[in-house]
Amino acid sequence: MLNLLRSSGLRSVRSFRFHLSKHILRMLIYLLISLLLSSIFVLVQYRNGAFSKQPYPLILNNDRAVTDIKFTTCYSILGRFPACKLSQSTRSSWSRVPKDILYGTSWYKQVFLDYRTIDVKDAKENNVKVINLVKIPDSVPANSHTAADGWFEVGSGSGLYFKKGLYNHQTTICSLDILFGSMAIDPRENWSLLTKPLWASRTARQSESQSVSPSSNSESSSLPVDPHIHDSEPYLSFRTQDLTVRDTTSYYRSLLKFNNDGKFKILQLADLHFVAGFGICRDPWPSLDPGEVCLADYRTTEFIEDVLDxxxxxxxxxxGDQVFGSESMDFETAIFKVVSPLIERKIPYAMVMGNHDSEGDLTRDQIYELLGDLPYSVSEAGPSDISGVGNYRLTVTNGDKKELIMYFLDSHSYAHSRIPGYDYLKEDQKDYVRKMHKKEGDIPMSMAFFHIPLPEYREFDKEDGEHRKLVGHYKEWCTAPIHNSNMYEVFKEIGVKVVSVGHDHCNDYCLDYEGMWLCYGGATGEGGYGGYGGTSRRVRVFEVDVGGSIRSWKRVEGDAEKTIDEMTLVEY
Known part of the structure; x- marks a missing residue:
């Protein structure tokens, strides 16, 4: 009997321990799930809350000079919220390039480039030594580039050296930045990009990859086995003093004028989907041969340059969707590649945002602040009290007379309501367009550009069943908003004759809707989807004649010298 009681008691204790262990395990699982959900919630709030209200994060210190540079390792939670602060003082202060040099490859730490600056006036009056030279030499032999020679290495093994001297308005460095990948380029005024990456000795390039550039004529002969190993390489860019005072915005806008022959040509580029790095081709057409290399941004850049010439x-x-935000670790690197061919050719340009542009490290407000600092950009953030960012208009003159007005609107992204799908143009945007039309007066020709199409884009038949005129390809379902906010009626009211959008990559048609042409640009970038039986990338051209006509045609990658679907949209 005693043995039976002992055996029964032992089983009870074991059972209790077993159930207790299961209970503790279950509680631990619940706790981990709660922590994970809380972290996600905090990250979302951080992204959509305080962070979204911050200005463009890179500090452009035109009135300050850099006196020191260092790398700072910050330990973080899931690669977010780095726990390290910048040192500040009354005379000098530290600034941080807000980009992880590790390119997000570590889950527990980030590495930042910090630099100390001093007021230029203070530096000159007190003969403070400032940084005038930075370089990454091809090799560093023993006893060279040392403190004795005036050179100091930043960190250990980074390969980055700087040299100090007295302030010089032509050479003194005032700001620093980091760009990524061997396609990186910095087209900003007074900025220079070093040609070698930081820590080049750790990520030594294969010799055959050295000649890769967007303007090369041959891909396969100059690329390593896996070119994407260089996508995360960090490159230092630095800005020197700029003492010139000029109103660049007014100058760039003054370029918007009809030529002596009375014509004004507009090139529409839609859905480039650029990233930091070479980019991955999605649904390239024609299909690739076995072993053929396809680098999305590289190939798209070549196509754009061909069309520009x-x-x-x-x-x-x-x-819209110039940058594939969710796929790119650095918006700057991507957008600089987008605009560089235009800046090189001194062509003014304007942008609206798509649903992907602000999915990365910059918000829409920050993107437009950056665009305002780029050469030949006439993009505007627009009024802050209107829904979205990037609602504005531009006019084109012939002599002293305005002959063409173009409206640019933020078509937003995904719907934030009970209505699924994509968002729609808002009532205050409609009021804004009416207000701008009234302010500008009667301008003969009017066009509008944005990203997501209007619901009218899918109205192919009239009420009597007759087909509306359509020129081009309708390959995929038109992903216009489900809710129709009737922006078309406003455009009709103010005399807009042509609307052109992007978003649906494989549609490139123009639809004659009650006297207004609703056009697609057709996707330009290899980094976005294609498919639907094979779709070559393309661009759309509009030629506006001051005499009262608007013509359009397209060019297709692979046969860019040939124009297709030439048509007259408007003729007064």
Whole structure:
């Protein structure tokens, strides 16, 4: 009997321990799930809350000079919220390039480039030594580039050296930045990009990859086995003093004028989907041969450059998704590649945002602040009290007379209501367009550009069943908003004759809807989806004649010298 009681008691204790262990395990699982959900919630609030209200994060210190540079390692939670602060003092202060040099490869730490600055006036009056030279030498032999020679290495093994001297308005460095990938380029005024990456000795390039550039004529002969190993390489860019005072915005806008022959040519580039790095081709067409290399941004850049040289447009309109935000670790690197061919050719350009542009490290407000600092950009954030960012208008003159007005609107992203799908143009945007039309007065020709199409884009038949005129390809379902806010009626009211959008990559048609042409640009970038039986990338051109006509045609990658679907949209 005693043995039976002992055996029964032992089983009870074991059972209790077993159930207790299961209970503790279950509680631990619940706790971990709660922590994970809380972290996600905090990250979302951080992204959509305080962070979204911050200005463009890179500090452009035109009135300050850099005196020191260092790398700072910050330990973080899931690669977020780095726990390290910048040192500040009354005389000098530290600034941080807000980009993880590790390119997000570590889940527990980030590495930042910090630099100390001093007021230029203070530096000159007190003969403070400031940084005038930075370089990454090809090799560093023993006893060279040492403190004795005036050179100091930043960190250990980074390969980055700087040299100090007295303030010089032509060479003194006032700001620093980091860009990524061997396609990186910095087209900003007074900025220079070092040609070698930081820690080059750790990520030594294969010799055959050295010649990769967007303007190369041959991909396969100059690329390593896996070119994407260089996508995360960090490159230092630095800005020197700029003492010139000029109103660049007014100058760039003054370029929007009809030529002596009375014509004004607009090139529309839609859905480029650029990233930091070479980019991955999605649904390339024609299909690739076995072993053939396809680098999305590289190939798209070549196509754009070919079209620019063939068409020589007066103006370029980007209708959204210039950058594939969720796929790119650095918006700056991507957008600089987008605009560089235009800046090189001194062509003014304007942008609207798509649903992907602000999914990365910059918000829409920050993006437009950056665009305002880029050469030949006439993009505007627009009024802050209107829904979205990037609602504005531009006019094109012939002599002293305005002959063309173009409206640019933020078509937003995904719907934030019970209505699923994509968002729609708001009532205050409609009021804004009416107000701008009234302010500008009667301008003969009027166009509008944005990203997501209007619901009218899918109205192919009239009420009597007759087909509306359509020129081009309708391959995929038109992903216009489900809710129709009737922006078309406003455009009709103020006399808009042509609307052109992006978003649906494989549609490139123009639809004659009650006397207004609703057009797609057709996707330009290899980094976005294609498919639907094979779709070559393309661009759309509009030629506006001051005599009262608007013509359009397209060019297709692979046969860019040939124009297709030439048509007259408007003729007064």
């Amino acid at each position: 063939l068409e020589e447009p007066d103006f370029v309109v980007f209708t």
